[in-house]
Amino acid sequence: MKQVSLLVLFITLWGCKQDYTYQNKIKDDVAFLADDKLEGRETGTKGEQEAAAYIVKRFKEIGLSPKGTEDFYQTFSFKPKTNPHEDVTFVTMAEDSTVTGTNVLGYIDNQAESTIIIGAHYDHLGYGSEGSLYRGKTKEIHNGADDNASGVAVMLDLAGRLKNKNTANNYLFMAFSGEEMGLLGSNYFTKNATLDLGTANYMINMDMVGRLKQDGTLAVYGVGTSPRFKQTLTSSNNNFKLIENESGVGPSDHTSFYLQDIPVLHFFTGQHEDYHKPGDDAEKLNYEGMNLISDYILEVITELDDNGKLAFRKTKNESEETPRFKVGMGVIPDYLFDGEGMRIDGISEDKPAQKAGLQKGDVVVKLGDSLVTDMMSYMKALSSFSKGDTTTVVVKRHGENVNKQIQF
Known part of the structure; x- marks a missing residue:
C-alpha cells in the first residue's frame, strides 16, 4: 500500500x-x-x-x-x-x-x-x-x-x-x-x-x-x-x-x-x-x-x-545637449529617419505646421536661416524662435523643395 x-x-x-x-x-x-x-x-x-x-x-x-x-x-x-x-x-x-x-x-x-x-x-x-x-x-x-x-x-x-x-x-x-x-x-x-x-x-x-x-x-x-x-x-x-x-x-x-x-x-x-x-x-x-x-x-x-x-x-x-524650446511646430518627427533633414511623421491639428500647409512625409531641410540636416540641427533651429515669430520653412516634398511661411 x-x-x-x-x-x-x-x-x-x-x-x-x-x-x-x-x-x-x-x-x-x-x-x-x-x-x-x-x-x-x-x-x-x-x-x-x-x-x-x-x-x-x-x-x-x-x-x-x-x-x-x-x-x-x-x-x-x-x-x-x-x-x-x-x-x-x-x-x-x-x-x-x-x-x-x-x-x-x-x-x-x-x-x-x-x-x-x-x-x-x-x-x-x-x-x-x-x-x-x-x-x-x-x-x-x-x-x-x-x-x-x-x-x-x-x-x-x-x-x-x-x-x-x-x-x-x-x-x-x-x-x-x-x-x-x-x-x-x-x-x-x-x-x-x-x-x-x-x-x-x-x-x-x-x-x-x-x-x-x-x-x-x-x-x-x-x-x-x-x-x-x-x-x-x-x-x-x-x-x-x-x-x-x-x-x-x-x-x-x-x-x-x-x-x-x-x-x-x-x-x-x-x-x-x-x-x-x-x-x-x-x-x-x-x-x-x-x-x-x-x-x-x-x-x-x-x-x-x-x-x-x-x-x-x-x-x-x-539628453543634456538637447536644446530647450519656447515654441513647437506641432509635428511628430520620424526619429528613425536616417536621411538628410527632419522627416515629419505626423501633423497635430490646429498647430503651426498644419496652418502652414505642411504634410506628413515632408522633410524639413531649412528652418529660418538654419539648415536642417538631422534631428539635433532641427531642434537647435527651433530653439531660437519665440511665440509670435514668423519664418520660412523649406521642406522636401516628392523630391522637390517647397517653401512655406510658418508662425509660432
Missing part, C-alpha cells in the same frame, strides 16, 4: 513538472492588455491591477518562479507630483494622497552566476492623464497597444522561448508600473532590488515595438554601454535597418538600470500619429514585425550566451 501511495505521489509530481511547450501568444497578449475593459492601465487603477494579474497568469503558465517581494508582485507607493519640475516621493506606507503601483517579476533560475534582466512597462495613460496628446473634448480610453502592450507581449514571448534554453545566465522578466509617470517602477526596483544587482549581466528593454515600418527600421539604444553590443547586433541582424544610439540614457526604463552601471539595450520601432492618443489600438500593430523583433532579440541573447558577464561602459548623456 505504501509503495502504491509513493507511486501515485511520484506520478502527480511528474505531471506538475512537465516542461512548458512554447506557444506564440503575442497577438493574444496584446488583445488582452489593450482591451477597453482595462481602461488604459493607468498606474494604481483597477485596470492596471487586472493587467498585472494577467501577466502573473502568463508567468505561471510558462513556468517562471516568483521574484517579487510578495510572490510575483512588488508594490510601491508614491505621492504624485504637483510641480512638473520636482521628483516623485516614494513613501513607506500608502496614504489617502498616494498612488500604489505594482511591478511584476518572474524568474528563470539556471543556477548561473549572472542574470539577464528583460523588461517592458505595462502601465499607460488611462483616460488621458498627464502626457496625453489627445485634444478632444470628451474623455477617451488610451489603450496603449503599441505603448506598451507590444513590449510586454514580446517580453512574455521571450520568457517562453528562453525556458530551458541558453542556460549560462538566469533570467529576470519584469513588467514595470509607473513608467508614464517618470520611470517610477524601474527606479524603485533598482533601489529595492529582489536580487543582487551586482550579478546583473545586462538589461534589455522593449518600449513601443509594435509598429515596424515597411523598410524594417528598428532603433536600438544603449549600444555603447558594453563593448560587445555593436558587433553582436550586427552579426545577429538579417531583417532590420538598424538605427543605433550609443547612449544608455533615454525616456524609458532602461535608464534606471544604466544608472546602476548595468549595460542596457532598448528596442523601439518609432513614434506615430497615435502616440499617447486613443487611437493606439491593437488592430494597428504589425504582428509579423513583432515576431521578427522577438527572433532578433533571442538571437542577440543566444550569441552573448557564452560571453560571461559583459563589461559596462559609460556613454555620453545626449
Whole structure:
C-alpha cells in the first residue's frame, strides 16, 4: 500500500513538472492588455491591477518562479507630483494622497552566476492623464497597444522561448508600473532590488515595438554601454535597418538600470500619429514585425550566451545637449529617419505646421536661416524662435523643395 501511495505521489509530481511547450501568444497578449475593459492601465487603477494579474497568469503558465517581494508582485507607493519640475516621493506606507503601483517579476533560475534582466512597462495613460496628446473634448480610453502592450507581449514571448534554453545566465522578466509617470517602477526596483544587482549581466528593454515600418527600421539604444553590443547586433541582424544610439540614457526604463552601471539595450520601432492618443489600438500593430523583433532579440541573447558577464561602459548623456524650446511646430518627427533633414511623421491639428500647409512625409531641410540636416540641427533651429515669430520653412516634398511661411 505504501509503495502504491509513493507511486501515485511520484506520478502527480511528474505531471506538475512537465516542461512548458512554447506557444506564440503575442497577438493574444496584446488583445488582452489593450482591451477597453482595462481602461488604459493607468498606474494604481483597477485596470492596471487586472493587467498585472494577467501577466502573473502568463508567468505561471510558462513556468517562471516568483521574484517579487510578495510572490510575483512588488508594490510601491508614491505621492504624485504637483510641480512638473520636482521628483516623485516614494513613501513607506500608502496614504489617502498616494498612488500604489505594482511591478511584476518572474524568474528563470539556471543556477548561473549572472542574470539577464528583460523588461517592458505595462502601465499607460488611462483616460488621458498627464502626457496625453489627445485634444478632444470628451474623455477617451488610451489603450496603449503599441505603448506598451507590444513590449510586454514580446517580453512574455521571450520568457517562453528562453525556458530551458541558453542556460549560462538566469533570467529576470519584469513588467514595470509607473513608467508614464517618470520611470517610477524601474527606479524603485533598482533601489529595492529582489536580487543582487551586482550579478546583473545586462538589461534589455522593449518600449513601443509594435509598429515596424515597411523598410524594417528598428532603433536600438544603449549600444555603447558594453563593448560587445555593436558587433553582436550586427552579426545577429538579417531583417532590420538598424538605427543605433550609443547612449544608455533615454525616456524609458532602461535608464534606471544604466544608472546602476548595468549595460542596457532598448528596442523601439518609432513614434506615430497615435502616440499617447486613443487611437493606439491593437488592430494597428504589425504582428509579423513583432515576431521578427522577438527572433532578433533571442538571437542577440543566444550569441552573448557564452560571453560571461559583459563589461559596462559609460556613454555620453545626449539628453543634456538637447536644446530647450519656447515654441513647437506641432509635428511628430520620424526619429528613425536616417536621411538628410527632419522627416515629419505626423501633423497635430490646429498647430503651426498644419496652418502652414505642411504634410506628413515632408522633410524639413531649412528652418529660418538654419539648415536642417538631422534631428539635433532641427531642434537647435527651433530653439531660437519665440511665440509670435514668423519664418520660412523649406521642406522636401516628392523630391522637390517647397517653401512655406510658418508662425509660432
